[in-house]
Amino acid sequence: MAKEGEQLEKYLRNKGLSAYDLAENLSISAQNVYYHLKRDKISLIFKERLARAGYNLFNLPIQPDVKNNAAGDAARNVKSFDIEIENLKREIEYLKQLLAAKDEVIKVKDEVIAAFREGLRK
Secondary structure: OOOHHHHHHHHHHHHOOOHHHHHHHHOOOHHHHHHHHOOOOOOHHHHHHHHHOOOOOOOOOOOOOOOOOHHHHHHHHHHHHHHHHHHHHHHHHHHHHHHHHHHHHHHHHHHHHHHHHHHHHO
8 A cells, every 4th residue: 555645746747746845736845745655654634735726636526616604614524623633532542452462472481481591491
């Protein structure tokens, strides 16, 4: 599976756009675009920003902005942040599980080392 940053880079190439063009269209720095081009996973917030600007390569259910609507944008932003918070909560739980598994592996490793040392002493 291709990394999302690589997918974005390929998409830009196919459209004949540079990172600078995208940065200008999104009103962000080119450095910010390059940051995302190097990512394995691009944040949902950045994907939504791309989709609202008409670059919906990740097929989000978002239509490009036709006009500036501050109230609508605020509501969409709150919804996006709610989604991002839920995603982050799930990621935190997953990381806690990984940490617990790592601790268990370390415990077993220590037990094996202790048993090996005990065997050497006999």
